[in-house]
Amino acid sequence: MREFVISVNSTVDLPKEWLEERDVQVIPLKYTIAGETYTDMEGLTSKEFFTKLREGQMSVTSQVNPEEAKVALEPFLKEGKDVLHLGFSSALSGTYNSMRIAGEELADEYPEAKVIVIDTLCACLGEGLLLYKVLQLRDAGKNIDEIAEWVEENKLHICHNVTVDDLNHLHRGGRVSKATAVVGTLVQIKPIIHMDNAGALQVIGKERGRKRSLNKIIDMAVEQSKGWENDMIMVTHGDCIEDAEYVAKLAKEKLGAKDVLVNNIGTVIGSHTGPGVVALFFMGNER
Secondary structure, three states: OOOEEEEEEHHHOOOHHHHHHOOEEEEOOEEEEOOEEEEOOOOOOHHHHHHHHHOOOOEEEEOOOHHHHHHHHHHHHHOOOEEEEEEOOOOOOOHHHHHHHHHHHHHHHOOOOOEEEEEOOOOOHHHHHHHHHHHHHHHOOOOHHHHHHHHHHHHHHEEEEEEOOOHHHHHHOOOOOHHHHHHHHHOOEEEEEEEOOOOOEEEEEEEEOHHHHHHHHHHHHHHHOOOOOOOEEEEEEOOOHHHHHHHHHHHHHHHOOOEEEEEEOOHHHHHHHOOOOEEEEEEOOOO
8 A cells, every 4th residue: 555645735724833743744825914925834923913914914815826736746746655635625715726736637647646635625723623533544544545535524524613803804805794894893793604515604693792702603513513522622713812712611611522722823814814713613413
């Protein structure tokens, strides 16, 4: 059985050291803010990035193109290894399509190799949680085809429950109208968002006040995760660690999770959510 590597995009939003320790290859997206272009996971720190956003700077992201994808993957094929790539949701970026094109070209050039590129329909630590499960399967001795099959069968069971503190960033991303953003901000309306089965973010509710919105994404998770054993739950945040830790504490208490990983949201995903986002990721019956 040929060796294989697992690759992801930087939108997986796990700590760089965590990924390196597990030999996961990262293919980064980029972002431009205040006239400077940075590589995700290599540029500004989370604190520096969100400080700029709070000061009114805008961040514009750019996807991986097919040539960049090909350059990133080809060295592993030259080493005689196969590749399993877990791609950022196609509904949020053209990056998956670039990875797919690169994979198809490389498969033609290296017919003895397998290059499997999966549209995870996940984002942020949703991709991260899927990767966590994939690494468990790899360490249990599963082969690349068995793992790819498991991912396709289970990726829509990766639930993303999200709330944001500032509606203006959702407006800039086309998720809510300007009027909704202005009025909602004035009366402290906090949207409840989820990732749908097409891999897109959808506003599905609203709560008045921050604490109620944080409680809501937990209450939703309790219902969604019935019948599932979540050995790992992940929580991300946009420079609001106390709110993330509050959600993590409730996740342990109410969902029975043994482990909860809390991490900053990445700069590419954070460009669209803004500061103050908190998101909970777990396995459940449906999104």
